[in-house]
Amino acid sequence: MRALVVDHGEAGPVRFADVDEPVPSSGEVLVEIRHIGLNFGELNYVDQWPAGAVHGHDAAGVVVRAASDGSGPPEGTRVALGMSAHAWAERVAVSPASLGIVPEGVDLADAAALGIAGVTALRVLRKRSLLARDVLVTGASGGVGHFAVQLAALAGARVTALVGSPDRAAGLRELGADQVLTDLAGAECRFDLVLDTVGGPLVAQAWSLLAEGGTIHVVGYSSGQDTTFPSGALFGFGEPRTIATYGDMTPTSGELTDLLGLMAAGRLSAPVGLRGNWLDVDDAVRALFARKVHGKIVLDVV
Structure with a gap:
């Protein structure tokens, strides 16, 4: 064959x-x-x-x-x-x-x-309650990003989608993004959860916008660049902020069933x-x- x-x-x-x-x-x-x-x-x-x-x-x-x-x-x-x-x-x-x-x-x-894109987005977004939370999805025009925007919006989050250029922003608002940015300088809030697919300097930028108790989940590194944090950036008072890695390749039947059910109901594309x-x-x-x-x-x- x-x-x-x-x-x-x-x-x-x-x-x-x-x-x-x-x-x-x-x-x-x-x-x-x-x-x-x-x-x-x-x-x-x-x-x-x-x-x-x-x-x-x-x-x-x-x-x-x-x-x-x-x-x-x-x-x-x-x-x-x-x-x-x-x-x-x-x-x-x-x-x-x-x-x-x-x-x-x-x-x-x-x-x-x-597969990988849908299950990754679902597993990360299930880590905490998202109702009325501020969620940032980087690389939102990619496969993981498209699913993450939809699933976060379904869970009741206020979703900010970050893309690399204006031409990659098409359709993201229709999928549930409240704000679509090409630069985090335009962010209007601090984020409770960041799902990052890009890596590199963007992780340090997102860290500076992370709310107390917030988490950055690093699920990819498509930029291929290193991340450097300014001196003192990882020190802070208040509820701890965290950066979590992601490499979960455990069986996916349950998540696929849930995602396919959302598709069948017309709630996920x-x-x-x-x-x-x-x-x-x-x-x-x-x-x-x-x-x-x-x-x-x-x-x-x-």
Whole structure:
């Protein structure tokens, strides 16, 4: 079968290859993949995975063989894969713990956009009550950012979305952002929670705007820059402020189920900024790296 595998060469980060058919364990289902969702991190930092390994974590498809031990969904069930290793192939053996059942009315391609981006946003925003809280989402035009803006607004937060340029602000107010900025100098409040996907100097800027008891959750570092805090910036009186890291790759079935339920109810939309054919993956990767895509890239497996 065909798959997209890790390529450490100049032509990378992924290439097509013929690989062995997966052999499910007794507790795994076999899924025929229909769509895959690309993420900046797994493609930009591809050297963290071995060359030749089937790449990717997010996808959606149909169960073509149920688990022999009786666990998991039956044959014919539409499913979304989230944070599931080796997902970018024609067929994948998957534990039910990494699957969400896609409800009727939810497009399978939209479900493929959830995965890492949707689950990351949901897990961070569940760390505290957001009702009437001020929340900052940096890199808001990306996949995580689009989901975070919507979910924070659904939870009753006052949402500020930060983007890199005015042309990347489109649609964020419609998703629930109360304010859209291109520079934190224009912030009108101090933030109780910051979901940061950018890293670099922006973390220090956000720290200076953090309310007492507030937290910055660092979920990405797309800027590739270092963070330097001015002398004394990390000292303060009052309720402690914190910076939290994020690297949670635990099973995602529960979160995927919740997110898919919100989609089915019309309360959450998939931020698919580019839909295409997986044969054109090289063009899609270039568009992703050039920051030409708002939201997620979903490719059809054909």
